[in-house]
Amino acid sequence: xxxxxIIIGSEFDGLIxxxxxxxxxxxIRMFSNGVGSLHYAPEGIHVLGYTSSCSxxxxxxxxxEIPHLDKSxxxxxxxxxxxxxxxxxxxxxxxxxxxxxxINGSNKLAVSAAGLCIPVYGTFNHQAxxxxxxGKTVAIAxxxxxxxxxxxxxxxxxxxxxxxxxxxxxxxxxKILENTVIAKAFDALDELDGYFSAIKESVxxxxxxxxxxxxxxxxxxxxxxATAERVLEVPCLEVPxxxxxxxxxxxxxxxxxxxxNSRTAFHIGAWPSQRWLAEGxxxxxxxxxxxxxxxxxxxxxxxxxxxxxxxxxxxxxxxxTAFGFHTFQSEPLRAATVEQSLNALHTAGVETDNALRPQRxxxxxxxxxxxTGRTLAHWNPAMESSAEGVSIATGWAAAENARGYxxxxxxx
Amino acid sequence: MExxxxxxxxxxxxxxxxxxxxxxxxxxxxxxxxxxHCPVAAVTGEFPGPMYSxxxxxxxxxxxxxxxxxxxxxxxxxxxxxxxxxxxxxxxxIALAKSEIMEKGRGVRLGQRLLNRPELIGRLCGIFxxxxxxxxxxxxxxxxxxxxxxxxxxxxxxxxxxRQFKRWFIRHTQPEGPVVSYFTGCAIDNYDPDVGxxxxxxxxxxxxxxxxxxxxxxxxxxxxxxxTTPARARARVLIDALHSSALEGRKILSTSTSCSLTLRSKYxxxxxxxxxxxxxxxxxxxxxxxFLLDRHVRQLCESLKPLPLRVLYxxxxxxxxxxxxxxxxxxxxxxxxxxLELSQADCCGIxxxxxxxxxxxxxxxxIGKMLVDQVRRFKPDVIVCDSETCRWNIAARTxxxxxxxxxxxxxxxxxxxx
Numbered sequence: 001x002x003x004x005x006i007i008i009g010s011e012f013d014g015l016i017x018x019x020x021x022x023x024x025x026x027x028i029r030m031f032s033n034g035v036g037s038l039h040y041a042p043e044g045i046h047v048l049g050y051t052s053s054c055s056x057x058x059x060x061x062x063x064x065e066i067p068h069l070d071k072s073x074x075x076x077x078x079x080x081x082x083x084x085x086x087x088x089x090x091x092x093x094x095x096x097x098x099x100x101x102x103i104n105g106s107n108k109l110a111v112s113a114a115g116l117c118i119p120v121y122g123t124f125n126h127q128a129x130x131x132x133x134x135g136k137t138v139a140i141a142x143x144x145x146x147x148x149x150x151x152x153x154x155x156x157x158x159x160x161x162x163x164x165x166x167x168x169x170x171x172x173x174x175k176i177l178e179n180t181v182i183a184k185a186f187d188a189l190d191e192l193d194g195y196f197s198a199i200k201e202s203v204x205x206x207x208x209x210x211x212x213x214x215x216x217x218x219x220x221x222x223x224x225x226a227t228a229e230r231v232l233e234v235p236c237l238e239v240p241x242x243x244x245x246x247x248x249x250x251x252x253x254x255x256x257x258x259x260x261n262s263r264t265a266f267h268i269g270a271w272p273s274q275r276w277l278a279e280g281x282x283x284x285x286x287x288x289x290x291x292x293x294x295x296x297x298x299x300x301x302x303x304x305x306x307x308x309x310x311x312x313x314x315x316x317x318x319x320x321t322a323f324g325f326h327t328f329q330s331e332p333l334r335a336a337t338v339e340q341s342l343n344a345l346h347t348a349g350v351e352t353d354n355a356l357r358p359q360r361x362x363x364x365x366x367x368x369x370x371x372t373g374r375t376l377a378h379w380n381p382a383m384e385s386s387a388e389g390v391s392i393a394t395g396w397a398a399a400e401n402a403r404g405y406x407x408x409x410x411x412x
Numbered sequence: 413m414e415x416x417x418x419x420x421x422x423x424x425x426x427x428x429x430x431x432x433x434x435x436x437x438x439x440x441x442x443x444x445x446x447x448x449h450c451p452v453a454a455v456t457g458e459f460p461g462p463m464y465s466x467x468x469x470x471x472x473x474x475x476x477x478x479x480x481x482x483x484x485x486x487x488x489x490x491x492x493x494x495x496x497x498x499x500x501x502x503x504x505x506i507a508l509a510k511s512e513i514m515e516k517g518r519g520v521r522l523g524q525r526l527l528n529r530p531e532l533i534g535r536l537c538g539i540f541x542x543x544x545x546x547x548x549x550x551x552x553x554x555x556x557x558x559x560x561x562x563x564x565x566x567x568x569x570x571x572x573x574x575r576q577f578k579r580w581f582i583r584h585t586q587p588e589g590p591v592v593s594y595f596t597g598c599a600i601d602n603y604d605p606d607v608g609x610x611x612x613x614x615x616x617x618x619x620x621x622x623x624x625x626x627x628x629x630x631x632x633x634x635x636x637x638x639x640t641t642p643a644r645a646r647a648r649v650l651i652d653a654l655h656s657s658a659l660e661g662r663k664i665l666s667t668s669t670s671c672s673l674t675l676r677s678k679y680x681x682x683x684x685x686x687x688x689x690x691x692x693x694x695x696x697x698x699x700x701x702x703f704l705l706d707r708h709v710r711q712l713c714e715s716l717k718p719l720p721l722r723v724l725y726x727x728x729x730x731x732x733x734x735x736x737x738x739x740x741x742x743x744x745x746x747x748x749x750x751x752l753e754l755s756q757a758d759c760c761g762i763x764x765x766x767x768x769x770x771x772x773x774x775x776x777x778x779i780g781k782m783l784v785d786q787v788r789r790f791k792p793d794v795i796v797c798d799s800e801t802c803r804w805n806i807a808a809r810t811x812x813x814x815x816x817x818x819x820x821x822x823x824x825x826x827x828x829x830x
Contacts, residue, residue: 029737034497039445176457180448188781244448260754265742268494269735289735290695306441307497 003029003265004406006285006295008272008322009302009309011036012388013373015255016395017299017402019093022262024403029293030259031270037307037374038248041388042214042240043110045101045122047087048075049385058119061106062389063087072378074390077354078397086396087389091122098254099125099222111211113240114150115157121389124247126225128211128237130161136208138165140239141199146177148242149213166207170199179215183246186217186224196231207234214238215246219253272322281368281409296409297368297402300325300350300358301395304374304381310349318348320375325350325358328377342382349377355401356394368405370398430508430684434474437467437505439498446492446502451759452485455778459485462492465509466502473509483509485775487763488636489729504681507636511682514638523561527765528633528642534602538574545571564773568762568808570603570800577605581612581624589619593657593664595697597671598629599800607800607816611667611700614818617715617825618708623662626653630671633765635682644683651679651689658696667700667816669798670730670764677733701739701798701817709746712821718749719824724792725817726755726783726806728799729763740798740817747824753790757783760797762805776805784809796820 005021007014010032018028048062059065063084066075075083087103094101102108107119109130123129138158142151151167158165173195174185189195203210210228216238217224228236240247260266267287274286278294285293302309302322310318316332329348333341349371352358356370372394374381381387440463447453447461458481459465465482483506492502514520526533537544547553554565563569577600592615600608612622628650634643654675657664666672675697679685704712727738744752760780761767767776787795787810795814797803803814 033499035445035449035495039443039448176454178447178453181454184454243443244445249448257756263742263745265737267735267737268732270737287735291736303497308499 003027003293003295005029005297005299005402006031006283006293007299007301009033009036009300009307009375010256010266011301011303011307011309011373011391012038012041012252013391013395013398014299014301015252015259016090016392017301017370017372017399018259018264019255020089020396020399021402022259022264023093024399026403026406027263028259029265029267029295031267031272031287033269033271033302033308036252037303037387038252039244040306041248041251042243042245043112043118044120044124044127044247045090045103045388045392046119046381046385047107047121047389049107049119050383059107060119062121062386063105070378074356074376074379074394075386077352077356078393079354082397082400083389083393086393087122089396090392094251094254097258098251111154111158111239113148113154113242115154115160117157117161119385124238125222126216126236126238127214127247128209128239132235132237133158133163133209133211134161136163137206138163138209138211139204139207140165140167141170141210141212142167143172143177143182143213144169146172146182146213148179149215149239150242154211154239166204168202168204170202179241179244179246180218180249183215183218183221186215187220189224192224192227193231196228200232203232203234210234210236211239212236213241215241218246218250221250275323283368296406297370299370299372299398299402300375301372301398302375304349305345307374309375312345318345320350323358323369325371326360327351343380346380346382347378350375351377356398357401368402370401372398429680429686430682433501433504433508433681434470436499436501437470440467440496440500440502441498442468443497445495445497446500449491449495449758451489451491451757451761451779452487452775456485456775459775462486462502462506466492466505467500470505470509473512480509480513483513485772486510487729487759487761487766487772487776487779489759489763490732491729491758494732501681507682511635511638511640515640520637520639521562523557523563524637524765524769525639526561527563527768528637528639529629530633531598531602531627531629534572534598535575537572538602541572541574558770562770563768564770567768567773568804569768570599570804573603573605575601577601577608578627580605580609584612586612586616586621587619589621591621591623591662592703593623593625593654593662593696595630595654595664595666595671595675596624596627597666597668598627599668599671601627604800604803604816607667607819610816610819610822611665614704614822614825615665618704618711623657625657625664626650628653630674632670632674632678635674635678636764640683644685647679647683647685647690650675651685651693654693654696655689658692662696663698663703664693664696665698665700665703667798667818668800669699669728669734670801672697672699673730673733699734699736699739699798701743702734702736704818704821705739705742712743713746716747716821716824717826719747719820720749720751721793722751722753722791723820724753724755724787724790724795726757726760726795726797726802728797728802729759730799740796743817743821744796747820750824753786753792755783756786760802760805762801764801767805777809780805780809787812794820 004026101122109117110120111128270287273288453461631643631646761776807814
């Protein structure tokens with residue numbers, strides 16, 4: 001079968017790149033090694049929450065802050081205009097396949113699983129933000145014995161932000177209290193009206209907004225919350241839970257579902273064990289079961305250390321696992337302080353040129369391999385709070401660059 | 413001149429054996445992703461989930477193995493291994509724990525022992541197939557079977573056909589051409605002759621001469637329920653029977669994703685059989701759809717006729733273990749006019765012989781609900797699935813014809829069955 005591109009890893013950036021290439025009519029195979037880090041992404045789309053020099057200083061307009069970042073930062077490599085284009089594209093596609101995301105050029109303060117205010121660029125329709133709840137009397141819905149939603153902690157956090165709140169108990173639709181199980185149980189609930197009518201009595205009087213844990217349905221999420229709002233007659237919002245994140249899974253599912261239905265082949269568990277350049281700059285990849293694939297473009301979006309795209313050797317140095325690309329790392333992971341070590345871990349990754357093409361150890365830059373997301377060096381998703389933004393921007397930019405390359409070779 | 417793109421930094425185990433499977437438990441970071449995706453843990457509180465039952469409990473098993481019930485509730489679907497970002501062989505760890513419990517503990521029950529010998533049941537019942545099928549349709553008899561053998565009265569037992577495929581194949585005249593071997597396994601020979609006939613005819617159509625070296629069972633049911641000693645003996649006989657095909661450089665095709673996965677990797681991981689013979693056979697075995705996709709796309713495209721059907725494709729669990737994507741989907745998409753929907757369920761619930769057991773039947777039914785609901789919504793004309801036990805289960809629960817991808821390809825080629 002003809003394949004134009006192989007994407008290694010099904011991280012968020014890989015899904016973005018695949019969706020973009022698929023949209024342009026290219027055929028893609030995705031090799032993935034376990035699920036992606038969207039399972040840990042609870043609070044919407046982080047673009048740039050804090051300045052990279054100081055994790056205390058909140059950024060309000062992330063796009064305006066990009067020119068102040070280090071020149072080697074992925075956003076800087078791509079350029080502000082391209083980053084903007086990427087977000088515009090994302091806004092359209094996500095509205096089409098999942099739900100409209102509120103993006104208006106500035107960060108909003110979203111409520112985190114610990115009740116803190118976190119700067120987030122794109123929030124989901126029913127996501128709790130300070131904007132939506134400030135000055136209102138809030139009721140937090142608590143599920144008894146459910147560990148992943150610390151209602152008391154959230155109550156304290158909101159109280160510190162000056163929001164009147166109280167907690168009330170609701171029953172779970174399933175016996176097993178795990179995020180995904182409860183979410184799927186809401187999907188399967190025949191009597192949604194009945195469920196919410198039953199909890200109506202326990203909602204404290206004068207409640208103006210109800211905060212539910214972000215487990216209100218997996219695929220029928222919008223319907224569940226719309227029913228809740230209709231029956232309970234107040235706005236119902238979701239606050240993220242501890243991972244695995246149901247909103248992250250909804251997002252991941254929206255992309256995989258679209259790709260699967262448009263001929264993208266997912267090779268789950270497959271990983272490149274051998275790769276070489278063949279005639280005409282074609283790339284040959286053999287998976288670890290010995291299957292051979294020949295493609296024009298490879299995009300590496302296998303994630304960072306946590307998701308297996310990078311690994312640390314016993315000397316404290318980070319390596320790229322799929323191709324063994326040249327990596328950048330400021331210092332080994334046994335630096336003097338924990339902060340230094342963590343920073344070295346987060347900013348380590350594959351070194352690329354401005355088109356996201358990695359260096360080959362022997363002979364210059366690759367022409368048709370692109371690296372995205374956490375596999376890239378020179379950015380710190382934890383400190384900057386920029387994980388999903390960089391994923392969207394680099395995934396989109398890699399796809400655009402790949403498209404440029406494919407067009408040149410196809411035109412002779 | 414071929415050139416390396418990058419230097420090789422080997423981290424992944426390319427060939428797993430028992431030792432590497434068990435050692436992978438140390439890679440578990442307790443992220444809980446496997447638990448979030450486990451179809452069994454989603455429907456029953458009795459199963460503590462793959463993370464606890466697999467890598468976490470394994471630490472204690474290393475010290476002292478004793479009686480524990482939790483691994484027995486695992487259906488072996490392998491979703492956990494496929495979603496793990498850290499390469500922990502979760503389902504293999506649980507499978508090994510299962511067989512250890514069986515060997516050391518209470519032993520394998522009579523009903524399971526019978527289910528583990530599908531070709532024996534097939535032969536016995538195949539003497540009077542119609543009588544057997546009629547008897548198995550009587551509720552009282554099924555209740556007695558449940559009481560005696562722990563096989564649930566509602567479990568989707570397949571119809572017995574006698575040795576119909578074998579009889580057909582002996583009489584069947586084939587064209588001259590390159591030879592491929594076809595490993596039928598016990599299901600084709602005793603319960604599902606139509607798939608075998610479709611496969612042979614399709615290969616003939618593509619110019620191959622088909623050789624069927626053996627009709628032995630791959631021993632997967634034994635191996636997944638802990639009867640390791642007889643499983644090993646049987647695997648040895650099977651490997652000997654298939655080795656000559658492998659040595660002649662022939663591909664050994666299989667229409668069952670579970671049989672082919674057993675030959676490809678389970679002998680090494682669960683039975684520690686890693687000798688040359690096993691390796692040769694493992695490398696020669698190839699899934700039928702993968703083979704067709706690899707070599708005959710153009711030929712198929714030229715001869716496939718439009719087939720205006722609503723088709724639901726369900727990927728069986730064992731397909732995940734092959735790590736080859738979904739070749740059947742790519743093949744089905746070659747058929748013009750087909751309206752294809754992909755199953756959103758990770759598992760149909762039956763898990764080989766898992767759902768037949770009276771203790772697991774309810775769990776299996778709950779797991780399968782998602783697929784059944786999707787079938788009700790989509791209302792397909794036909795359901796396509798690569799694995800036989802899944803097909804029997806799906807057909808029994810939805811009353812919609814469930815067939816193997818090669819059968820649908822044969823229909824699109826406009827070929828009739830005998």
